[in-house]
Amino acid sequence: MTTQLKTLYDSIDPEIIETVETRSAEIANGASASSKVMAALALGSVPIALGVLSKEAYGQAPADVVDVLQFALLLEFLEAEFYNRGVAAAGLIPAEDRAIFTTIMAHENVHVAALQGLITAKGQRPNAKPTFDYTGKGLLPGFNFGATQYATFLALSQAFEDTGVRAYKGQADRLINDKPILTAALTIHSVEARHASEVRRLRGKKGWITQNSRDDLPLFTQAVYQEEDNFTQAGLNVVALGNGNGGSNAVTEAFDEPLTKQQVTFIVNPFIVGAP
Amino acid sequence: MSDKKTLVISSASQLLDGKTRRDFIRLMGVGGAAIFLPSVLTSCSDDDDNDGFDGGPIGPPNSGAPVVVDFAKGDIAIIQFAYALEQLEADFYTRVVANMSGFPAADQGILGDLKNHEIIHREAFKIILTPANDFTLNTNYGNLNFADRTSVLATARTFEDLGVAAYNGAAQYIINLNNLRLAGKIVSVEARHAAAIRDLIAPKSGSQGDAGTSFAPKAFDDAFRPSKVAAAAQGFIVERVTLNNAPAAFVQGPNNNG
Numbered sequence: 001m002t003t004q005l006k007t008l009y010d011s012i013d014p015e016i017i018e019t020v021e022t023r024s025a026e027i028a029n030g031a032s033a034s035s036k037v038m039a040a041l042a043l044g045s046v047p048i049a050l051g052v053l054s055k056e057a058y059g060q061a062p063a064d065v066v067d068v069l070q071f072a073l074l075l076e077f078l079e080a081e082f083y084n085r086g087v088a089a090a091g092l093i094p095a096e097d098r099a100i101f102t103t104i105m106a107h108e109n110v111h112v113a114a115l116q117g118l119i120t121a122k123g124q125r126p127n128a129k130p131t132f133d134y135t136g137k138g139l140l141p142g143f144n145f146g147a148t149q150y151a152t153f154l155a156l157s158q159a160f161e162d163t164g165v166r167a168y169k170g171q172a173d174r175l176i177n178d179k180p181i182l183t184a185a186l187t188i189h190s191v192e193a194r195h196a197s198e199v200r201r202l203r204g205k206k207g208w209i210t211q212n213s214r215d216d217l218p219l220f221t222q223a224v225y226q227e228e229d230n231f232t233q234a235g236l237n238v239v240a241l242g243n244g245n246g247g248s249n250a251v252t253e254a255f256d257e258p259l260t261k262q263q264v265t266f267i268v269n270p271f272i273v274g275a276p
Numbered sequence: 277m278s279d280k281k282t283l284v285i286s287s288a289s290q291l292l293d294g295k296t297r298r299d300f301i302r303l304m305g306v307g308g309a310a311i312f313l314p315s316v317l318t319s320c321s322d323d324d325d326n327d328g329f330d331g332g333p334i335g336p337p338n339s340g341a342p343v344v345v346d347f348a349k350g351d352i353a354i355i356q357f358a359y360a361l362e363q364l365e366a367d368f369y370t371r372v373v374a375n376m377s378g379f380p381a382a383d384q385g386i387l388g389d390l391k392n393h394e395i396i397h398r399e400a401f402k403i404i405l406t407p408a409n410d411f412t413l414n415t416n417y418g419n420l421n422f423a424d425r426t427s428v429l430a431t432a433r434t435f436e437d438l439g440v441a442a443y444n445g446a447a448q449y450i451i452n453l454n455n456l457r458l459a460g461k462i463v464s465v466e467a468r469h470a471a472a473i474r475d476l477i478a479p480k481s482g483s484q485g486d487a488g489t490s491f492a493p494k495a496f497d498d499a500f501r502p503s504k505v506a507a508a509a510q511g512f513i514v515e516r517v518t519l520n521n522a523p524a525a526f527v528q529g530p531n532n533n534g
Contacts, residue, residue, distance in 0.1 A: 099482030103490055110495035114530065169460045172447075176456055179448040179527040186444045186463065187496040187529040193467035194492035198475060206389065207472040208465060234404050234458050241399045246392030254393040255461040256468075 065178045066124045068171045071261055072185065073115040075167055077129045078268060079160050080108035085134070086157075091147030097202065104157075104195050111188050118181065136270040139220045154203050159221045161196035162209065163259070163267050166224070168192060170258035193256070208253040223267050228257050336416060340515040343411050347502075347521040351455045352409050354446050357502055357519075358459065359401040360413060361442055364512055365435050366394040367415045372432070375422035383425065386472050390432070393469070397462055404458075414514040429477050436470035437498070438508055439463075444499035445534050448527050467497065499529030 083105035086092055093101050116126040134156065135143045143152050168189035175182040197207030205215050212229040214221045229252050231239040242251040259267075269275040345360070347353040369391035376384055402410060421427050443463035450456045471491035474481075478489035485493060500508075506517050528534055 096480060100480050100491075103482040103484070103492060106484075107492060107495040114496075165464050169457075169464065172456055172460045173453055176450070176453060183444065183448055183499050183527050183529045184496070186447055186460070187499050187531070189460070190440050190444060190463055190467035190497040191492055191495060193464035194471035194497075197468035197471035198491040201472060201475060202480075207386075207468045208389070208393070233400055233461070234454055236400075236403060238396070238400050238403075241396045242392075245395045245399075246389065250389065250392035251396055253389065254396040254465055256464040257461060258457065 062122060064174050065181055066119060066122050068174050068185070069115055069119045069122070069181070070124075070127050071171065071264075072168065072188070073112065073119065073126055074130070074272075075164055075264070075268065076108055076111040076115060078132060078271060079164065080105070080112050081129070081132055082134060082156065082160060083108055085145050086153055089145035089147070092145050092150055092153060094150070100198060100202065101157075104161075104199075107191055107195070111191075114184070114188075118184065130275070131273040132271050133273050134271060136220065139218070139270055154199065155217050155221075157199045158196065158203060158205075159217060159224050159267075161192055161199055163224050163264060164192040165189065165196055165256055166259040167261075167264040169256060170260050170264070172258075206253070209256065210249050211252050220270075223263065226263070227259075228252060230255070230257050335414070335514045337418075337511050337513055338516050340414065342518045343413065343515045344518045344520055345502075347449070347519065347523060349409075351450055351452050352405065354450055354459075355401055355405055355455065356409060356411070357446060357506075358443065358462070359398065359405060360411075360513070360517060361435075361439055361505070361509060362394055362398040362401055363413045364415060364509055365439065366391070366398045367413075368417070368431065368435060368512075369394055371417075371422055372428055376428070378423060379425050379428075383429075383476055386476065387432075390469050390473075393465060397465075400458075411515075413517075415512055416514050417512060426477075429473055432473045433470065433477060434508075436466055436473055438500075438505060439466040440470055441498035441500040441534070442502070442505040444497055444529060445501050445505065445526070449502075449523060494531065496530040498531050498533060500534040501526040504534060 083101055087098070087101050087105050119126040134145070135141060140152055140156070143149055143156075145153065168185055171185065172182065175185055201207050203215075209225060209228045212222075212225045212227065214225045217224075231237050231248070231251060233255055239248050239251055242248050246253075343360070345353050345356045349356075369387060372387050373384075373391045376387055379387070417431070420431060440463060443459050443466065447456060447459055447463075450459060474489065474491045474493075481489040481491070483489040483493065488494070501522075502519055503522055506519055510517055526534060
């Protein structure tokens with residue numbers, strides 16, 4: 001390590017250095033480095049190289065943030081079209097529940113537009129809306145927003161909203177260095193949680209998730225609730241905090257858990273025409 | 277003591293009355309005296325603030341010793357800040373649950389869950405902070421009548437919406453990924469609470485905007501800077517919550533109101 005680099009490192013959190021050093025070693029050993037890193041190294045500019053590298057090593061390069069936004073856009077497309085079609089379907093949503101779903105519908109469409117705007121602001125082109133299949137390629141045979149299918153509509157709504165909450169949460173890591181996007185994503189994330197709570201209670205369930213229970217939803221939705229029965233928070237087992245305070249059920253309810261992009265993709269792919 | 281005012285309190289229930297209680301607090305603040313007739317002393321044991329809970333000094337909000345949250349401590353300060361809010365919420369719902377016997381059963385189920393969740397949040401933060409960074413806040417809800425459903429739910433809504441905006445706004449200052457993850461796991465539960473409380477107040481409402489009654493009144497939740505959150509919470513906290521070295525920079529959320 002050069003003196004110059006050492007000095008620079010001294011002002012950086014040790015955890016970051018460890019990550020960067022690991023990644024540096026990987027790159028030195030032939031792992032792929034972006035052209036920006038290689039260009040900076042070629043110019044002999046260590047600080048610039050470190051600046052670019054630290055973003056890549058930590059996973060918040062601009063391209064990564066855009067990837068998060070495109071991923072969120074896909075989920076918002078899925079939800080927005082679901083509610084657009086549901087609200088438009090004659091006889092599906094009872095009059096007393098319409099305000100709930102017109103509200104959620106409006107929010108999801110605003111989220112779509114906002115994400116498209118954020119992606120555009122990053123100099124990238126927002127992905128186009130795919131074609132959706134709300135039968136989940138046969139998981140819900142015959143579902144077509146029919147007047148007698150409100151129960152199925154509600155079930156899918158709950159599954160989509162609970163997935164949305166967990167999906168945004170799982171992407172926070174990748175946004176930690178982009179504060180405007182992190183903050184925007186969080187303000188959407190908590191609105192999805194409000195939606196989830198309302199729809200769950202409309203279905204006669206608690207507004208929060210107990211253990212890893214999908215309640216009465218179909219088996220294929222279990223992936224939405226997997227690992228929600230986690231008791232490790234900030235590296236500590238917190239199950240005992242439920243003693244006298246609602247037991248382990250309350251402990252799981254008190255913390256929503258993230259889903260990885262891979263886990264979310266597994267959940268939503270059946271609803272996307274052409275997806276594997 | 278001719279120039280000092282004296283308040284005669286003849287029964288414990290008088291302290292439950294908002295005016296008496298405000299008079300009492302005001303009087304104590306200017307060095308006045310209150311005379312407790314024996315009936316009070318025999319009827320309320322050591323329940324200082326007459327809220328149904330023994331212990332805890334009475335005092336108006338913002339009158340006690342300072343509790344310093346020093347942002348120079350980095351993530352510890354963010355956790356302390358969240359811890360203060362969770363203490364407030366946990367204390368509030370503990371009092372609510374102790375007084376909700378007249379509420380509908382559906383309310384009681386939800387409020388009981390919220391009490392448990394907030395206590396669990398509080399205790400998790402307490403462990404993470406370790407005794408070195410721990411503190412205890414005392415609360416003061418003014419003349420809030422805990423037996424009145426409308427008042428209780430309105431206050432709950434204030435706390436839950438504030439909690440959501442607080443986490444959404446503070447996340448930008450978090451350095452450690454584990455702490456960011458923890459905040460993310462809690463904020464969505466606070467949002468679930470907020471929606472449920474709002475739906476109890478105005479069932480199935482779609483009313484949008486700052487004054488909207490809907491479970492989700494905006495397409496984007498608020499993100500408030502810590503000083504804005506602290507100012508709102510201070511109205512219920514006896515100790516003076518003092519933010520030292522609070523970051524000057526704040527990245528606004530989409531609502532641009534933090």
